[in-house]
Structures are given as C-alpha cells and as structure tokens.
Amino acid sequence: MESTCLYCEGHFTSIRSSKKYCSDNCKQMAYFKRNGLVLSGTTEAEPSLVVQEVNVKPSNTNEVIVKYDKEKDTVKYGNEELSVKYDKDKLCEFEFVPLSNAAGEKEEETESNEFKEAKKDTRKIEPIKSRVKIEEEQKEETESSFKWINSKLISLIEKKYAQNFGGIKIKEPFDYWEYEEAKCIVWVNTRFRCLAESLIKLSNYSRIDCHTLLCITDAFKRLVTSATFNKLPSDYPFKEFIIELFHGLNKMLADKGHLNMLAFKLTKQRKTQLICIRHQLMLRTPEIKFTEIDFIEEKVHENKVLQITYGINKTEKRNDWRLRYESLKRQGLLNNQQQNKAA
C-alpha cells in the first residue's frame, strides 16, 4: 500500500495502512518537532517552545539519526551521544550537552555544592523529618523580624522616673529638710497621695457625676489654702503641680458644673506625672482613703500653750465632713438635692 510520509512528504510503500512515517528517522524528527526541539537543518519549532541554547551541533550532514533514550535521558544525535538537561519546573527549556561535559559538570557541581549534596543525603535517609525541619527553618527565615512596641504611657512614666522627678527629697524628707518643714511635707504628701490616686481612678472611669468632681475640687482647695501648704519650703517639688491641678479642676467645674454626668479626662502628660508621683509617694507616705481624708492641721503646740495659759480645752474635734459641708454651703456650691443628701 502506498502512502505519504507526514514528516518528509515522500511516498513510501508499507504493509500496514496506518503507517504515517516513511522511516524511523522521520518518526523521531516529527516527535522532536511536536515537542519544540530544533536541530540544525530542520524547520523551526513553535514560538512558545523555542529552545534557548544548543551547545553542540552535529557534524555537517543533512541526514541525522536521532534516538532518545528515556532511561538514560540521552539522545543519540548522529555519531554523538548527548545528555538532555532541562529545568523540571520549566519543561519546555531543553539544553543539549555532550555526555562527557555533562559528567564533568556534574562532578564540579558535587564538589562545589557539598552542602546541597549533604542535604540530599539526609533527605534520602529521613525525608519527612528533614522536610519538616527545612520547612520550619524556611518559615523562621521568611518571618520578618518582630518590631517591639513600647506603650506611650509607660515610656512617659519611665522618662519621668529617669528625670528623677521628686527624687530623694520626697523619699527621705527628714534627711533633706528641717524637722518642722519635713513635718509639713509629710502632712501635704499624705493628702496629695490620696488626691492623686483619686484623680487617676476617676480618669479611668468613662463618666463621673458632678458631685464627685465638686468634692475633689473642694479637697484640693482645702489643701492649697491650708496653712501647712503655705509653710512648705520653696524647693518642694510638687507645689506648683498641685496648684496647677487645682486651677484645672476649678476651670472644669466652672465649665461643666451644670452637667449631672461628665467625662473626666487627664492629658497623657498630666496622668503620667500623677502616676509617677504616686508611685514615689507609695513607699514612704501612709495611705488614706478619700472618704477618711481630713484637713485638720496640727496645732498641738498652740493648743498646749492655750491650755496652760487659759485652762481652756480647745482640742474638741468636729467631724471633718461637717466642716467641709459648711464650707461648700457658704460658697453656694451645693444644690438642694446635695444639701438634703449631706444633711
């Protein structure tokens, strides 16, 4: 039966009707053409399957026998035997290298990349474990370094500490100041600690009622106007800060005093300052609750003199809450409800 070769288009006779190629050569060449291999003297492959590099060209002949050995990954091309080098990820990119060169390159690779070979060996021995390890290593490498975040509030507090705000004067007042002055400082410190704690606590609430603000403002006023406060030495570190707080509270009361509930917020600077002072006072100053605070100043010496000279006992203590209530009433700061409540 006569038919036409699909590769060289030559006529040939065959026994089988389905035979497509005249020879094995044409069959192989057609196979290479289909797979995009280009050999000298043959037609060009499809553009997407262009071979990048052909290192060895056959001896000048138009008739070439090409045989591909799947097991060895080699191609017999004319008289020369070539190994096929290709990238597994990019299957279309082939490269022909003479067997001798290929072996040489392999040796070089093994010598130069001992580390890789060692890795391969370990993979053969313990493939799963090594893969898990490698995976973990890669994961750790790919993770960008962690950026440590510092809290602004805590940084500010630490900064204040570093500045030694208050310092040793506050920790050991009797060592630094004279006895009378130190006594005044301890008296003020005890009350200021309580008020500072109250302010910090209030700033942590979302809203406070007006009466609370009124009470704390009044307490500050009583502290600032006390005789002991005025006797404080000029180098007492918190004097100005206490006055500043008192003015701030007074202003807030004037602005928002008409509201039943109000948001009480301190600026970050002021809050950090308060936290820092309170932390310093914590160690040496006794703790008093706001409900138990009083502003009765010690007049023991004067009272004793009076007792001796006039025989009058003036040490009767009135309840401090009543004193505070009366002072608030005099200032007209209490409304009817609060008056009833206090009464």
Add this chain to the structure above:
Amino acid sequence: MKPLIYKTKEMENKLIVKRYKIPEDLLMDILRILFGNNIKHKIIGIQQLQNSVLLNVSFDLNSIKNREAKENMEGILADYSEYMKGLLGDTVLMLDEEDEENEY
C-alpha cells in the same frame, strides 16, 4: 518541588488562647501589636465602668512573631499593673482561659 506543609500533633498543641483585660490607656498599643502581626483576636466584651476591653487572643507558639507578640503584650500589661498597683482594685489584666468575668 515545594516541600509538604503539614502540622504535627506537637505543633498543634502549641496553639493557645489567652484572655486579657485591656485598659483604655493601653488599647491602642495592644491593637498595634495584634494588627501589626496578624494575630487572631476577638473582642468578647467591654467594661463600660472601668473603660476596658476584654480580648481573647489566639497565639501560635510555633511562630516566633506570635511568641514575641505575646511577650510584648504581657510586658506592657505587667508594667502598667506595677505602676497602677492598688488603683485597679481587683482588676486582673491577664486572665486565664477558664476565668470568667460576669460584668460585661
């Protein structure tokens, strides 16, 4: 060829969930840590009175980033607790998984 990615039992056990009470003062810092490192978290409640948020945070202890984020968060909360000692009342900023807060 890419190596297989799978988790062993040991690795799975390192996933933990922790509950934190974050005061308003630290909220932005803590959220910066959580969002910056893609850490799974869930806001499970707010305490309006105390101005704080209750958070459930899932940490994968196999991840370095997660481990460091946990340290960072707990460090900030511990520092804050130290400075505010006695002012937070009975408030505990770092809660165990089993602890429950009734007041949301």
